[in-house]
Amino acid sequence: MSIQSIHFSWQVFESLEQVPANLQPLIIQAREQTKISYAPYSHFHVGAVALLNNGEIIKGTNQENASYPIGICAERTLLSAAATVFPEVGIKVMAISYFNHRPNERSDTPISPCGMCRQAMFEFEERTSTPIQILLTGQSGQIYLINRAADLLPLAFSGAVLKD
Ligand code: THU
Numbered sequence: 001m002s003i004q005s006i007h008f009s010w011q012v013f014e015s016l017e018q019v020p021a022n023l024q025p026l027i028i029q030a031r032e033q034t035k036i037s038y039a040p041y042s043h044f045h046v047g048a049v050a051l052l053n054n055g056e057i058i059k060g061t062n063q064e065n066a067s068y069p070i071g072i073c074a075e076r077t078l079l080s081a082a083a084t085v086f087p088e089v090g091i092k093v094m095a096i097s098y099f100n101h102r103p104n105e106r107s108d109t110p111i112s113p114c115g116m117c118r119q120a121m122f123e124f125e126e127r128t129s130t131p132i133q134i135l136l137t138g139q140s141g142q143i144y145l146i147n148r149a150a151d152l153l154p155l156a157f158s159g160a161v162l163k164d
Contacts, residue, residue: 006154015141022160023135026094029047029049031055031097031099033047034097037063038064043101045098045101046096047074047075049078049095050091052094053092053128053130057092058155060074060080075096077145088128094134096136099139108138118152121149126159
């Protein structure tokens with residue numbers, strides 16, 4: 001028997017001003033992007049903005065549906081758009097923000113991407129051989145900077161095991 005461990009560290013910034021200047025516009029845009037999300041059921045509005053390896057910007061929002069399971073998260077909306085418009089171009093950095101419009105809720109702590117999106121970001125990273133830096137934020141408060149999607153999914157299931 002042996003014990004294995006995985007160490008994960010990330011950067012925490014106390015405010016927008018502390019974030020490296022080149023990343024600040026992405027955070028501002030992700031916060032802004034939440035305003036056009038379609039979330040009439042959860043009232044949890046998510047926006048994602050990515051800078052691609054070719055310098056282009058791609059955005060996503062969560063898109064809900066009266067048939068709840070059909071809804072898609074902002075991150076996966078963005079990944080689908082990126083892979084459609086610029087096939088095989090890697091993502092350098094993705095900023096993700098939210099606005100929780102439910103009564104008495106706040107939007108001042110960093111968002112935490114769901115497991116499905118972590119898996120999708122991990123595969124995007126693998127297929128483009130580009131680590132995706134991930135900025136997690138609310139409308140204010142702390143901002144997390146993660147080095148790569150794989151850090152958010154220890155022992156990830158990889159398509160490598162399905163290839164001949
Ligand atoms: N959601 C996202 O778009 N991204 C996340 O990281 C977390 C959750 C969406 C899905 C759903 O429309 C709403 O937020 C509430 O779960």
